[in-house]
Amino acid sequence: MTESQKIAPCLWFDGKAEEAAEFYVSTFRDSHIEHKLASPTDWPAGKAGDIILVTFVLAGQHYQALNGGPNENGKFNESVSLSVICEDQAEVDRCWEALTADGGMPVMCGWLADKYGLRWQIVPRALTEMMMDNDKVKARRVMEAMMQMV
Known part of the structure; x- marks a missing residue:
């Protein structure tokens, strides 16, 4: 993230964070994937090496997509x-x-x-x-x- 944007929405996806981020950056101009974070260890929604967080930019604004697993609070x-x-x-x-x-x-x-x-x-x-x-x-x-x- 840039110094000018200290807050970024984090969107919770059930195993589809990378797919969703790729879809969104293909939809909007001035957009790209900035970083993919692989988990260094097993975690409740995945295994070591699985992508846990994708940081991406849509039309100049930063977002995060989280592979948080099933969300008990709904969609x-x-x-x-x-x-x-x-x-x-x-x-x-x-x-x-x-x-x-x-x-x-x-x-x-x-x-x-x-x-x-x-x-x-x-x-x-x-x-x-x-x-x-x-x-x-x-x-x-x-x-x-x-x-x-x-």
């Missing part, structure tokens, strides 16, 4: 999502198609769940700008329209 849900601000419709379409492929699914309001269950908000920059418009009637209409979207 990813709507309480945590990653928000992607898109510059144009082509970028919205590209992100949406990539993240809903192979088992991902639309949720609501421009949100989706990818094939690992992680929630994403795919947001056109223009939508955010319209929702912050000083014309409150216009902003309300935009919000109402967004709430109907899948």
Whole structure:
């Protein structure tokens, strides 16, 4: 991680951290795997030499993917999502198609769940700008329209 980013989200995957990180870096520009940490010893979810943690960068932001084994607290849900601000419709379409492929699914309001269950908000920059418009009637209409979207 860089000095400017001291906090990175750590995402818990059940044995698929490396696969998920590779998928995410293939989806977003300015992204790469930074480091893969192999466990020096056997551990509850794996054996010595298995990848336990993958540090990766998505669009310039650092993340960690943990092979934590079965998670008794459940899977990813709507309480945590990653928000992607898109510059144009082509970028919205590209992100949406990539993240809903192979088992991902639309949720609501421009949100989706990818094939690992992680929630994403795919947001056109223009939508955010319209929702912050000083014309409150216009902003309300935009919000109402967004709430109907899948």
